Amino acid sequence: xARIGVDEWVAESDQRTEGYRGRASPLxxxxxxxxxxxxxxxxxxGLAVFPLxxxxxxxxxxxxxxxLLAILALGLNxxxxxxxxxxxxxxxxxGFGAYTYALLSSEQLGIHLPTPxxxxxxxxxxxLLGLLLGLPSRRLLGDYLAIVTxxxxxxxxxxxxxxxxxxxxxxxxxxxxxxxxxxxxxxxPRDYYYLTAGAAVIVTLVLYLIGESRTGRxxxxxxxxxxxxxxxxxxxxxxxLKAFALGSAIAGLAGxxxxxxxxxxxxxxxxxxxxxxIYAAVILGGAGSLAGxxxxxxxxxxSLELLxxxxxxxxxxxxxxxxxxxxxxxxWRKLAAVLGGTIALGLAxxxxxxxxxxxxxxxxxxxxxxxxxxxxxxxxxxxxATTAGNIGFVVLVAAIILFTQxxxxxxxxxxxxxxxxxxxxxxxxxxxxxxxxRQLLLGALLVVVMISRPRGLLGSERKxxx
Amino acid sequence: MSAPLLEFxxxxxxxxxxxxxxxxxxxxxEGEIVSLIGxxxxxxxxxxxxxxxxxxxxxxxxxLGGESIAGxxxxxxxxxxxxxxxxxxxxxxxxxxEENVMAATYGNTSSSMLQSVxxxxxxxxxxxxxxxxxxxxxxxFGDRLVGYRLAQPAFSLSYANRRRLEIAxxxxxxxxxxxxxxxxxxxxxxxTGEITKLxxxxxxxxxxxxxxxxxxxxVVEGISDRVVALDHGEKVAEGSFExxxxxxxxxxxxxxxxxxxxxxx
Numbered sequence: 001x002a003r004i005g006v007d008e009w010v011a012e013s014d015q016r017t018e019g020y021r022g023r024a025s026p027l028x029x030x031x032x033x034x035x036x037x038x039x040x041x042x043x044x045x046g047l048a049v050f051p052l053x054x055x056x057x058x059x060x061x062x063x064x065x066x067x068l069l070a071i072l073a074l075g076l077n078x079x080x081x082x083x084x085x086x087x088x089x090x091x092x093x094x095g096f097g098a099y100t101y102a103l104l105s106s107e108q109l110g111i112h113l114p115t116p117x118x119x120x121x122x123x124x125x126x127x128l129l130g131l132l133l134g135l136p137s138r139r140l141l142g143d144y145l146a147i148v149t150x151x152x153x154x155x156x157x158x159x160x161x162x163x164x165x166x167x168x169x170x171x172x173x174x175x176x177x178x179x180x181x182x183x184x185x186x187x188x189p190r191d192y193y194y195l196t197a198g199a200a201v202i203v204t205l206v207l208y209l210i211g212e213s214r215t216g217r218x219x220x221x222x223x224x225x226x227x228x229x230x231x232x233x234x235x236x237x238x239x240x241l242k243a244f245a246l247g248s249a250i251a252g253l254a255g256x257x258x259x260x261x262x263x264x265x266x267x268x269x270x271x272x273x274x275x276x277x278i279y280a281a282v283i284l285g286g287a288g289s290l291a292g293x294x295x296x297x298x299x300x301x302x303s304l305e306l307l308x309x310x311x312x313x314x315x316x317x318x319x320x321x322x323x324x325x326x327x328x329x330x331x332w333r334k335l336a337a338v339l340g341g342t343i344a345l346g347l348a349x350x351x352x353x354x355x356x357x358x359x360x361x362x363x364x365x366x367x368x369x370x371x372x373x374x375x376x377x378x379x380x381x382x383x384x385a386t387t388a389g390n391i392g393f394v395v396l397v398a399a400i401i402l403f404t405q406x407x408x409x410x411x412x413x414x415x416x417x418x419x420x421x422x423x424x425x426x427x428x429x430x431x432x433x434x435x436x437x438r439q440l441l442l443g444a445l446l447v448v449v450m451i452s453r454p455r456g457l458l459g460s461e462r463k464x465x466x
Numbered sequence: 467m468s469a470p471l472l473e474f475x476x477x478x479x480x481x482x483x484x485x486x487x488x489x490x491x492x493x494x495x496e497g498e499i500v501s502l503i504g505x506x507x508x509x510x511x512x513x514x515x516x517x518x519x520x521x522x523x524x525x526x527x528x529x530l531g532g533e534s535i536a537g538x539x540x541x542x543x544x545x546x547x548x549x550x551x552x553x554x555x556x557x558x559x560x561x562x563x564e565e566n567v568m569a570a571t572y573g574n575t576s577s578s579m580l581q582s583v584x585x586x587x588x589x590x591x592x593x594x595x596x597x598x599x600x601x602x603x604x605x606x607f608g609d610r611l612v613g614y615r616l617a618q619p620a621f622s623l624s625y626a627n628r629r630r631l632e633i634a635x636x637x638x639x640x641x642x643x644x645x646x647x648x649x650x651x652x653x654x655x656x657x658t659g660e661i662t663k664l665x666x667x668x669x670x671x672x673x674x675x676x677x678x679x680x681x682x683x684x685v686v687e688g689i690s691d692r693v694v695a696l697d698h699g700e701k702v703a704e705g706s707f708e709x710x711x712x713x714x715x716x717x718x719x720x721x722x723x724x725x726x727x728x729x730x731x
Contacts, residue, residue, distance in 0.1 A: 213582030224558035233573025
């Protein structure tokens with residue numbers, strides 16, 4: 001065909017540059033070549049093999065929490081990633097599912113339904129509640145929908161706290177029955193791990209099949225352009241309701257399992273911070289991608305778990321710092337200069353401080369082993385340096401802002417003291433308070449990923465404008 | 467004589483005090499290509515929005531194949547056989563070319579979510595049919611939208627190809643009446659010529675009845691069986707291209723009062 005006309009040339013030029021960009025691209029490209037059936041098999045096998053590598057109940061519990069987060073992320077992906085509805089009340093469906101299961105399987109109301117029946121009721125109830133929220137919301141767009149659903153989530157927690165007679169109020173419902181399926185009673189973390197893994201695989205498979213069906217296509221069309229979708233025979237309002245109902249039912253499934261795993265439900269389990277984690281998983285993985293939702297859940301859940309422990313958190317902190325330098329600082333000469341400069345600065349400061357004012361180096365870093373010894377010899381760290389740490393933190397934030405504003409040359413020079421200051425603040429302050437620090441670090445991780453891969457880890461590239 | 471495919475019967479529409487459409491009678495017969503012309507703000511796109519159900523007429527009735535469609539939901543009207551393209555392109559940017567077209571078959575297919583999960587034979591047959599229809603429809607535009615392009619996201623297409631994709635998507639919803647809103651807007655002269663041929667092919671090979679809004683008078687002259695001119699929401703002239711193009715009311719609408727006499731001197 002003759003290549004006449006500018007548009008053909010532009011299209012071909014786009015085609016050439018289209019596709020995989022960035023450092024992680026070979027991996028993503030390889031992943032895209034794996035056929036869908038093989039991916040789901042890979043997931044199932046991976047999840048089945050994982051418990052064989054560990055005998056620790058703690059690790060299995062982390063696995064269960066990760067899988068629950070993955071199921072929730074998959075369900076949220078239907079609403080947010082496919083149908084494009086910004087639902088900030090999603091957590092309420094998780095809570096509603098958990099509470100419904102607990103009420104149907106505990107002494108709270110004296111009801112003990114068989115597990116399959118209880119779960120079925122939970123799924124239907126959650127889907128209906130999804131419809132109920134969807135009905136008034138289906139005509140709301142974007143921000144308006146977000147606000148309405150956010151209130152819905154808040155109202156749920158308030159109701160649960162205040163309806164003591166039914167929900168047990170702030171002290172929740174304890175003594176929830178375990179799952180019993182086909183005569184098998186799920187008791188140990190290992191049992192529940194396999195149960196949750198099975199649920200996650202089934203949810204993934206079901207969503208994959210729906211995503212490829214006419215309904216999945218219609219949801220994506222509604223996300224892209226509701227008006228055009230309506231003009232192209234798609235009943236937009238009904239499709240939105242369907243997305244709400246399916247997403248809610250999936251959240252309800254996760255809720256039932258959660259109630260049985262925890263042997264109880266409490267209002268605090270269903271507050272906004274956890275909603276943010278589900279969103280983080282979906283967005284980090286790449287909205288619209290099933291594999292992305294699972295990967296996002298794994299990254300979020302595992303990094304939060306690693307950050308719980310001060311030693312691991314320290315390794316992660318210095319590891320990320322080093323990885324960041326290795327990835328971003330070029331040419332190699334400059335990288336070597338920055339690393340060498342940082343080490344030299346530390347050793348020099350440490351030597352001077354030790355000679356002039358020995359108390360200034362009296363503190364010991366949190367890390368143990370070789371890393372701890374190296375840090376001890378490198379970092380000026382007084383005993384109990386809380387105030388100095390606080391001041392350092394403020395200065396660090398200011399320095400980072402300054403760092404992003406100055407010119408390339410100055411930035412390289414500034415890099416050395418900033419790293420040193422960051423290490424000081426880490427040791428003096430952050431590592432002492434893991435609960436705050438892990439939120440901070442997770443936030444930093446999200447920022448870094450979203451800057452380097454705005455579409456998320458496995459999401460496809462998106463364009464919002466024509 | 468059979469009922470016309472599309473019929474406007476004294477249709478009126480007001481936005482607050484503004485009367486956008488006044489007492490409009492319009493008919494489009496099966497197999498016709500009718501052009502709707504008029505200066506900016508004459509109400510051409512409003513007519514499209516009335517047909518597709520985006521606006522509900524305040525007066526009069528709109529009939530498709532003899533049945534009233536006034537007040538029906540847009541997707542219901544679409545399923546009864548009306549498809550449109552948009553003046554400002556509205557393809558589903560972040561979906562593949564093939565998916566864009568397949569999505570438009572939603573109203574004419576029926577597999578439920580449960581059937582999709584169970585992959586019933588009926589669902590698989592339907593899905594195969596939809597895919598075939600999509601390929602066939604895209605094949606209407608030569609090799610422009612097929613091959614490697616099928617899997618490409620719509621945002622990677624050029625402007626002209628997006629217009630073609632939008633027409634393909636409209637075709638896939640299996641309409642009887644195709645509404646094209648300025649298909650030649652933003653096209654270069656070569657592409658504009660193609661649009662003229664394409665419109666004729668859509669009628670002759672595709673079997674669609676076509677109502678088209680167009681500003682390019684060469685296109686209008688090339689494609690129209692009949693031309694309807696609107697101004698201020700009223701029909702000012704109707705008939706062959708020559709009749710309408712030289713009609714004093716049309717010349718006046720485009721060029722202003724007083725010019726008509728000099729023109730026809």
